[in-house]
Amino acid sequence: MTIVEKVRTICPFCGTGCGMELNVFQGKVVGVTPDWSSPVSEGALCVKGQFGTGFIHSPDRLTTPLVRQNGELQEASWEEATTLIAEAFGKIKERYGGAGFALWSSSRSTNESNFMLEKFAHAVLGTNNVDNCSRT
């Protein structure tokens, strides 16, 4: 007997914010059911919402940090990658101050991640040069 779990969530494509249930089987998203209780979409989904889940388990997904060495991006650990960033950003901050940075946030990512990026910009790097994809 196959058990498919349904997880209520929100479509990741346009700004409409349709409700959907991801159908999960053995740790993989195998389908989508519209969420009839969503006041926004009331059971409707477009072709992207209904079918556009193929990218989730794509073999092209990045699975590890990458760091450029001798001109090529090489696999690295989180510790190596984040230490490198912290040191390089530390040097830029020393030399140029907050004015030496720009941070481009994502209209695709969550509120929580957007909040964290602006907090990092404002409070840690000391710059207000933070923007998102809304101008393109």
Place this chain on the structure above:
Amino acid sequence: MFGRGAMSNSQTELENAPLIFATGTNTTETHPVLALRVKKAVSKGAKLMVADPRKIGLTEFAHRWLPLKIGSDTVLYNTMAHVIIEEDLYDHEFVSERTEGLGELRKFLKTYTPEYGESHTGLPREEIVAAAREYAIAERAAVIYTLGVTEHVHGVYNVQALANLTMLTGNLGIPSAGLNPLRGQNNVQGAGDMGALPAFLPGYQRHGDDEARARFEKEWGVELDPKPGLTKVAAVEEMLEDRIKGLWVMGENTIVSEANTNKTREALGELDLMVVQDLFLTETAQVADVVLPAAAYAEVEGTYTNTDRRVQRLRKAVDAPGVARSDWEGILEVANRMGYAMSYSGPSEVWDEAARLAPIISGISYERIEKEGLQWPCPTPDHPGTSFLHEHTFVSGRGRFMMTPHVPAAEPPDDDYPFVLTTGRRRPTYHTGTMTRRDERLNELVPEEVLEINLEDAVDLRLEDGDEADVSSRRGTLRLPVKITDMSPAGIAFMSFSFPDKAMTNVLTTDEHDPQSHTAQFKATAVQIRRVAG
């Protein structure tokens, strides 16, 4: 003007609007489910007025289609306002109680006669007058728009001219009306709400607002810069001047999405350190110094805020591949390594901090939106959320009419580049294609980029459906198949930008932009089209 960078009203209200004015929005392609509301309104008897140079899907449902010349939007809206004032069709009570500057506006609009409107928009004057009257006398009328309005060098004037129309007719502060930008990305509203904008801290509080800044400084234990920061467009210039040396890009394929690709590439090449967080090794990640693997929406807990300000919960369904992490967790680790200690039990604690600092969302918690999302403003835990804005007053007090002159497009077509390329979206593909191109079902629906042109132009160019053509602008050339369509009028070509592996559309586009919003003129690039010999 009057207010908020958000839809004034809600999408659910649209279906009860007696009149919808859709301008610069190809809603059936870009917001298919929201377009169902528009269609439903029409089936309930609403009038649908569409202003768009292309014969888009919505025109099938419209009772009036205004196929204006590309880039003449401000003139259309100004002329409508002229008619509404001169024919005394405006809402006297609303204008006197809620607005200021009518006298000045009336004077400014004197020259925007129907004759002038006709000469610039190419629309018969009677059509413009009829549209103005219909919009004005409708009991309630909702304006919906997207990037067709904003992606011009006069995008801000376009929005302000539309806002003038909504104020003149009292279409604000009531349901099923208003001025409604349909936001294009799942969380573009939320990104702005969260302060990922150069002019604002979270909750649209200005850096220069001493009281607000002090609250953030206290919460975060640091001193903050009171001056606004730089937009992406301005930051690119700073990179080319060697003044910005560090860049963090979270989930954006900038090289593909920004206008004038080659310039963006050059700017990014000047950096000391460029960090990209993404799901894939995008064209942008390929030029980064450090790439951090990100978890996708199906792999994280969190919230998105949709186009009508509704904060909704997304939930984790599956594990992220390898050691990919939520964007915020990756940022947190770097912050900690830089000596700024932070720890959170999970995303709900991050949300709570944002809610504490931003009054518009202070009443929203994960608990409250477990079943159903809430629309901001929602300042207190017992506040029911807000379906439509500006009910009794505007954020800025009185709404101010703005003078919105007609600014011609940058780089108009000429003998060397006689066509206008306009870029946009097709339903089965999304933006730079990083997600949708990796779905075989969606790929089957739209397998490749095509240059959509009108039959008349195809005949002149001796092109048949599927023939290869070279399309060139002052910045570059692309070769791709043409598709003959009656959607584009003669002289206008159309492309999306979802197929960067074969056609990097923004190699062609100009980075000339609106001086206020810094949004580029994606909707009008002068191009030449040539048949590939053979």
